Amino acid sequence: MTTRLAFDLGAGSGRAVLGRLGSRRIELQEVHRFPNQPVQAGPRLHWDILRLLHELKQGLLQAKRHAGQEPASMAIDSWAVDFGLLGADGELLGNPVHYRDRRTDGVMERLRERHGDEWLFSRSGLQFLPFNTIYQLAAMSEQGSPQLKQAQTLLMIPDLLRYFLTGVKRQEFTNATTTGLLNPQTRSWDNELLKAAGVPVRLFAPLAQPGAAAGELTEALRGELGLGPIEVLCAAEHDTASAVAAVPALEDNFAYLSCGTWSLMGTEVPEPVLSAEALRYNFTNEGGVEGSWRLLKNIMGLWILEETRREWEREGHCPGYAELLQEVQALPAGGPLIDPDDSRFLHAGAMTPRIREWCRETGQPEPRGYGGYARCILESLALQYRYIFEQTEQASGRRFSGLHMVGGGIQNRLLCQWTADSLGLPVWAGPAEGSAIGNLAVQWIAAGELSGVREARRVIRDSFDVEQYEPSGGTGTSAMAAEAYGRFLALKEKM
Numbered sequence: 001m002t003t004r005l006a007f008d009l010g011a012g013s014g015r016a017v018l019g020r021l022g023s024r025r026i027e028l029q030e031v032h033r034f035p036n037q038p039v040q041a042g043p044r045l046h047w048d049i050l051r052l053l054h055e056l057k058q059g060l061l062q063a064k065r066h067a068g069q070e071p072a073s074m075a076i077d078s079w080a081v082d083f084g085l086l087g088a089d090g091e092l093l094g095n096p097v098h099y100r101d102r103r104t105d106g107v108m109e110r111l112r113e114r115h116g117d118e119w120l121f122s123r124s125g126l127q128f129l130p131f132n133t134i135y136q137l138a139a140m141s142e143q144g145s146p147q148l149k150q151a152q153t154l155l156m157i158p159d160l161l162r163y164f165l166t167g168v169k170r171q172e173f174t175n176a177t178t179t180g181l182l183n184p185q186t187r188s189w190d191n192e193l194l195k196a197a198g199v200p201v202r203l204f205a206p207l208a209q210p211g212a213a214a215g216e217l218t219e220a221l222r223g224e225l226g227l228g229p230i231e232v233l234c235a236a237e238h239d240t241a242s243a244v245a246a247v248p249a250l251e252d253n254f255a256y257l258s259c260g261t262w263s264l265m266g267t268e269v270p271e272p273v274l275s276a277e278a279l280r281y282n283f284t285n286e287g288g289v290e291g292s293w294r295l296l297k298n299i300m301g302l303w304i305l306e307e308t309r310r311e312w313e314r315e316g317h318c319p320g321y322a323e324l325l326q327e328v329q330a331l332p333a334g335g336p337l338i339d340p341d342d343s344r345f346l347h348a349g350a351m352t353p354r355i356r357e358w359c360r361e362t363g364q365p366e367p368r369g370y371g372g373y374a375r376c377i378l379e380s381l382a383l384q385y386r387y388i389f390e391q392t393e394q395a396s397g398r399r400f401s402g403l404h405m406v407g408g409g410i411q412n413r414l415l416c417q418w419t420a421d422s423l424g425l426p427v428w429a430g431p432a433e434g435s436a437i438g439n440l441a442v443q444w445i446a447a448g449e450l451s452g453v454r455e456a457r458r459v460i461r462d463s464f465d466v467e468q469y470e471p472s473g474g475t476g477t478s479a480m481a482a483e484a485y486g487r488f489l490a491l492k493e494k495m
């Protein structure tokens with residue numbers, strides 16, 4: 001049985017996962033886990049890219065130690081939209097900047113004004129999010145960035161880390177579809193969009209598909225780590241693309257929610273949906289495995305709770321997760337709600353003042369105590385899931401009989417239950433390691449050990465527990481869930 005290695009990097013942590021594929025069964029072994037801590041340096045919020053490279057090296061060593069030999073292949077997936085720029089000599093010109101940095105403030109608005117939403121959306125198929133790569137690059141261009149002037153190659157985060165390991169520069173397709181610079185109809189970089197953003201065309205090369213070969217570990221690195229050769233592949237390098245490839249759905253028409261720092265909700269479609277409705281709802285089209293597209297929306301996700309907990313930690317006390325959820329459950333329904341997708345919740349920093357502000361502006365009482373804030377955030381998320389679920393049905397012209405949830409966020413069982421209650425439909429939760437499994441699945445498909453995504457999903461379904469949550473009180477939304485949703489919509493209207 002061969003072992004293969006997935007590196008899955010999230011906005012808060014990363015992991016190295018060994019995968020073994022037996023007779024129609026997958027076994028996973030997490031061999032290394034590490035924090036991914038952004039660093040504020042002067043005015044800029046950065047990713048600590050060299051630390052991440054260091055952790056990848058540790059992961060490679062741990063993989064060999066656990067498997068007793070080098071894995072047959074490895075691939076990397078990570079969060080989308082961020083990148084590094086290389087100079088003519090192949091050196092990294094600057095430390096990659098975090099998508100939550102404020103350098104893009106106002107940039108998207110200016111581009112939308114200048115070119116119009118219809119034009120931008122019809123060419124890129126992407127939802128308007130201020131941190132999309134196109135706006136990050138436009139910000140650099142507007143500011144006359146010397147780095148951008150010097151740059152010869154742009155590499156997205158997994159491309160860049162893979163380049164550090166192999167010396168091979170390849171831009172991978174699924175992550176490229178999150179930039180806002182790719183045309184989903186031609187499936188390649190769009191020169192008009194590049195021109196509109198003031199981005200040099202020379203930074204972009206033909207794209208590599210998920211599963212494509214991307215070199216081997218360099219000899220220097222093998223010497224440094226004492227490792228033999230390891231084949232390096234492109235995964236579906238956007239973590240959401242990997243996560244959705246691992247949704248254990250057996251039907252073609254299904255709704256998913258990839259639940260982590262972000263909540264990504266949508267459905268898989270054979271062609272990008274560039275309709276007026278998709279634009280009005282601000283949906284996105286992101287490229288997936290085997291030519292599929294994800295019609296989806298970013299929902300602010302567990303980020304608000306994670307950031308609130310960091311705020312409490314800075315203040316000296318934060319209840320543990322289990323304790324916090326107990327407090328949440330002890331509180332009565334009918335407490336204050338927020339719109340989790342209000343842009344004020346996007347940036348890092350203290351969240352509770354922003355939550356209080358939102359409550360004040362909408363005439364609601366402030367949340368009280370740790371449990372009050374956590375309840376407000378989680379209940380609002382579950383309600384926003386229903387809101388976007390209904391929009392997904394409308395934008396895709398489909399009806400769904402339930403929702404597949406994957407990703408680390410499903411460990412929050414209360415959120416899964418409230419999502420089922422809010423939708424009035426079953427939720428199928430699992431697996432939690434969606435992105436790492438999808439990353440491995442692409443490697444198995446590339447090696448001919450699985451025939452394609454359809455088979456991969458079947459094997460994933462046979463290998464991992466999927467927990468079913470039924471709406472409390474039976475199918476259909478309960479009176480309580482309906483009341484909360486009505487109140488939620490009325491509050492959104494006010495803003």
Ligand code: LRH
Nearest residue numbers: 079080081239240262298
């Ligand atoms: C989730 C994710 C999401 C992007 C965001 C930047 O990790 O990749 O799909 O929109 O990070």
